[in-house]
Amino acid sequence: MADPLGLAWALDWTRRAQATLAEHRMELIDLDRAIGDGDHGENMDRGFKAVVAKLDESPPEDVAGVLKLVAATLMSKVGGAAGPLYGTAYMRAAKATEADVDAAGVVALLEAALEGIVARGKATIGEKTMVDAWTPAIEAAKGVAQGGGSAAEALRAAATAATEGAEATIPMKATKGRASYLGERSIGHQDPGATSTAYLLACAADAAEAG
Ligand SMILES: Nc1ncnc2c1ncn2[C@@H]1O[C@H](COP(=O)(O)OP(=O)(O)OP(=O)(O)O)[C@@H](O)[C@H]1O
Numbered sequence: 139m140a141d142p143l144g145l146a147w148a149l150d151w152t153r154r155a156q157a158t159l160a161e162h163r164m165e166l167i168d169l170d171r172a173i174g175d176g177d178h179g180e181n182m183d184r185g186f187k188a189v190v191a192k193l194d195e196s197p198p199e200d201v202a203g204v205l206k207l208v209a210a211t212l213m214s215k216v217g218g219a220a221g222p223l224y225g226t227a228y229m230r231a232a233k234a235t236e237a238d239v240d241a242a243g244v245v246a247l248l249e250a251a252l253e254g255i256v257a258r259g260k261a262t263i264g265e266k267t268m269v270d271a272w273t274p275a276i277e278a279a280k281g282v283a284q285g286g287g288s289a290a291e292a293l294r295a296a297a298t299a300a301t302e303g304a305e306a307t308i309p310m311k312a313t314k315g316r317a318s319y320l321g322e323r324s325i326g327h328q329d330p331g332a333t334s335t336a337y338l339l340a341c342a343a344d345a346a347e348a349g
């Protein structure tokens with residue numbers, strides 16, 4: 139994929155996200171069953187299926203247009219915590235993305251997404267939420283961007299760090315969201331939202347490396 143990343147990348151990312159979330163639907167349901175209400179896999183699968191249907195209906199013209207379409211669709215089609223959280227993330231990311239995306243643009247996009255999640259959910263690092271995947275992802279992408287790496291390299295580093303961040307939620311005690319009702323019993327389970335974040339960022343990196 140060309141660097142900076144453009145419309146083709148954003149479309150490919152979104153379609154890969156739909157396929158990956160469909161593939162991991164049961165895994166995300168099981169993770170959410172352990173510490174929540176078991177709907178996260180269903181929420182994300184339904185949301186991204188609706189996103190792809192919208193993409194076919196009204197094709198966006200640029201990266202920001204794709205991100206905006208994802209945001210609006212997740213906000214309207216996905217209930218619970220994740221719909222508004224991811225919806226706000228994608229909306230802020232769209233606003234932070236004016237043109238095609240280079241490594242610095244990847245950092246700006248991810249930072250804006252996290253700002254949206256925090257504005258909405260008020261979680262900080264260590265509370266066993268998707269914030270624990272986004273935060274190390276941004277740090278990793280920044281390292282690549284500052285070292286002169288490409289957008290694809292920044293996304294791969296972000297995805298790897300998000301996967302590690304999601305795994306690092308296992309020993310954490312949840313203090314935000316539905317999982318916090320479990321208190322100590324939330325310890326020992328991986329957070330579903332951090333896991334879906336890791337999948338989304340892996341798809342972004344895969345799309346950047348493809349073609
Ligand atoms: N305040 C928050 N800040 C950031 N992320 C959060 C917050 N609350 C929940 N989450 C994330 O959302 C995920 C759960 O999403 P899910 O789609 O299952 O919604 P839900 O919690 O079931 O929503 P509801 O309880 O409103 O039905 C968690 O795994 C966590 O990562």
Ligand SMILES: [Mg+2]
Pocket residue numbers: 170174175176177178218316
């Ligand atoms: Mg849930």
